[in-house]
Amino acid sequence: MSTCLNIPETASLLRDADTVLILTHQFPDGDTLGSGFALCRGLLQLGKKARVACAHPIPERYRYLTEGIHNDFLEPDFICAVDIANAPLLGSLDYYADKVDLAIDHHAVYAEYARYLLRDPEASAAAVLIYQLLIEMGVTLDVPIAEAIYTGIATDTGCFRFSNTNAGAHRIAAALLELPVRYEFINYLMFDMKSRARMTLEQSALAGMLYYFGGRCAVMPITLAQITLAGADKDDLEGVAAIPRQVEGVWVGITLREQEGGCYKISMRSDERVDVAAICAGFGGGGHVRAAGCNVDGTLEQVTGILLEAIARTVPKIGDECAMAP
Amino acid sequence: MSTCLNIPETASLLRDADTVLILTHQFPDGDTLGSGFALCRGLLQLGKKARVACAHPIPERYRYLTEGIHNDFLEPDFICAVDIANAPLLGSLDYYADKVDLAIDHHAVYAEYARYLLRDPEASAAAVLIYQLLIEMGVTLDVPIAEAIYTGIATDTGCFRFSNTNAGAHRIAAALLELPVRYEFINYLMFDMKSRARMTLEQSALAGMLYYFGGRCAVMPITLAQITLAGADKDDLEGVAAIPRQVEGVWVGITLREQEGGCYKISMRSDERVDVAAICAGFGGGGHVRAAGCNVDGTLEQVTGILLEAIARTVPKIGDECAMAP
Numbered sequence: 001m002s003t004c005l006n007i008p009e010t011a012s013l014l015r016d017a018d019t020v021l022i023l024t025h026q027f028p029d030g031d032t033l034g035s036g037f038a039l040c041r042g043l044l045q046l047g048k049k050a051r052v053a054c055a056h057p058i059p060e061r062y063r064y065l066t067e068g069i070h071n072d073f074l075e076p077d078f079i080c081a082v083d084i085a086n087a088p089l090l091g092s093l094d095y096y097a098d099k100v101d102l103a104i105d106h107h108a109v110y111a112e113y114a115r116y117l118l119r120d121p122e123a124s125a126a127a128v129l130i131y132q133l134l135i136e137m138g139v140t141l142d143v144p145i146a147e148a149i150y151t152g153i154a155t156d157t158g159c160f161r162f163s164n165t166n167a168g169a170h171r172i173a174a175a176l177l178e179l180p181v182r183y184e185f186i187n188y189l190m191f192d193m194k195s196r197a198r199m200t201l202e203q204s205a206l207a208g209m210l211y212y213f214g215g216r217c218a219v220m221p222i223t224l225a226q227i228t229l230a231g232a233d234k235d236d237l238e239g240v241a242a243i244p245r246q247v248e249g250v251w252v253g254i255t256l257r258e259q260e261g262g263c264y265k266i267s268m269r270s271d272e273r274v275d276v277a278a279i280c281a282g283f284g285g286g287g288h289v290r291a292a293g294c295n296v297d298g299t300l301e302q303v304t305g306i307l308l309e310a311i312a313r314t315v316p317k318i319g320d321e322c323a324m325a326p
Numbered sequence: 327m328s329t330c331l332n333i334p335e336t337a338s339l340l341r342d343a344d345t346v347l348i349l350t351h352q353f354p355d356g357d358t359l360g361s362g363f364a365l366c367r368g369l370l371q372l373g374k375k376a377r378v379a380c381a382h383p384i385p386e387r388y389r390y391l392t393e394g395i396h397n398d399f400l401e402p403d404f405i406c407a408v409d410i411a412n413a414p415l416l417g418s419l420d421y422y423a424d425k426v427d428l429a430i431d432h433h434a435v436y437a438e439y440a441r442y443l444l445r446d447p448e449a450s451a452a453a454v455l456i457y458q459l460l461i462e463m464g465v466t467l468d469v470p471i472a473e474a475i476y477t478g479i480a481t482d483t484g485c486f487r488f489s490n491t492n493a494g495a496h497r498i499a500a501a502l503l504e505l506p507v508r509y510e511f512i513n514y515l516m517f518d519m520k521s522r523a524r525m526t527l528e529q530s531a532l533a534g535m536l537y538y539f540g541g542r543c544a545v546m547p548i549t550l551a552q553i554t555l556a557g558a559d560k561d562d563l564e565g566v567a568a569i570p571r572q573v574e575g576v577w578v579g580i581t582l583r584e585q586e587g588g589c590y591k592i593s594m595r596s597d598e599r600v601d602v603a604a605i606c607a608g609f610g611g612g613g614h615v616r617a618a619g620c621n622v623d624g625t626l627e628q629v630t631g632i633l634l635e636a637i638a639r640t641v642p643k644i645g646d647e648c649a650m651a652p
Contacts, residue, residue, distance in 0.1 A: 037591040124493040158484055159486060160485060161485055161509070161510075161513040162510065165503070167499075167500040170497070171496070171500040178493050184488065192568075194543065194572050194573060199535065199572075200572055205528055205534075207529050207533070209525065209529075246525075247522055248520060248521045249522070
């Protein structure tokens, strides 16, 4: 059971530490890395030793976060996990799981693995808590710290667009942008930049998009052959599931990703009219009301048919006379 | 010559008006409409009569801005233009050009068509000035006003991503998000939603994308035939020019849009290494350092060749040994 701390208590705990190991989650994203490097730089500024560790190499596009940091091994007297809701997310660093002194997190569901816990599920990102903590500790915001915090907030809010965005996120962004933060460059790296393989894959996936219920449902299959031909890897597939729902008039957007062994991994996105968590639950899956997933066995035609039937059953009015010709 | 006013002076001018006609620019966008309807609602709240006029019909996706507004004809005693840098942008409303009492604008270049002028080129959007003005006038922020201002700021900053974003824009967004503003819905309409014709056009344009200089230059042609086949109109083409530059490793992204009569309309986007304004100036075009355009006559092959030569001349190091195989 973790002991919950507030910001001043957490600051005082960290003030007593000398050598801090900061753990980030596996398959690192902008929030865990932004939080980790902002905290690391803040601690270094206060004259402490600190380093950031991750089970996976830091992806190229996050390299700017590490500029000027000598991330050498050190024997920590304090271990802090950032943006890690449960121990398995440590990945290959899980031998630290029962040694974590402090977890700083913003997830709604949190497993009690650390001794102390600073957590606020209302925070848009873990980086929001890091910002508050660094201010409390008397750290001076400099550009690298501001860019790291900005990265965390921008990543987790989809650049201030997702439903977890709030006034607090914008207030911190305003404070950060008083410094010459490279927000344009950061957002290009986080949101605009696509690998050539991703572009090729998007092109071929869009070519296969089909519309049903007079355009209220868009279905985009992605086959193993398409992935291979495009030379795409796991990273290149991130976010493709959002595409079908982007089409004007679509209530439910479905992406079907072929898996080895004749099964399809389904991702559904919807507008306020459709609860896709309920539809996916019918296939043993789940998720959020407007973004959910499941796995369905069968050929592409079988799986598509099964899903369309389930949608017609759950959302009868999707079959009403349609505004748009197919 | 316009007389320049500050916020309190502008507020006092509007306080003396009874019946206000608010002019927005032709081919209206989220900033002119958001500014217009926020001001209109503010004036109505203060017991005045007001309406918003535009040379073009309000596009469907901006309809939420008008909810509950009876935009009937009225005989104005005061005419105010919002987000309009010069009189021709009034389009078919240009008979008002010499009758405009007040222009509220944030553009760097402004033509002196109005009697009075409230202008701040540092403001991320005209809606920033409207926000400051409404607060000064004692208007109570309600959800429709907040959503209209949010729309203006989000549109002109590309949801807080473009180089005109600043601390002030985030500070106002923080104030707006204290109310239940539907920012997720608004950003979906502004940035995510694409017509089916647009999706089809993107797919076919991506299929024709070619890479040069070892992937440092991406060229995406869009022919008249592709536009016709996709059933795309002018709106569907908005923003396509950003696509080639999105590809990882690309220094210069070029979109070539075929025009009637054997000419291509060129749009170039670049990273910090390339000044595309200079390249386009060589063809009688112009624009910004990182986003510019021009027109070039010839077949697709000729035009591509001419542009690639100009790029190689202007940016010799783009031809250096390349990191990536083509």
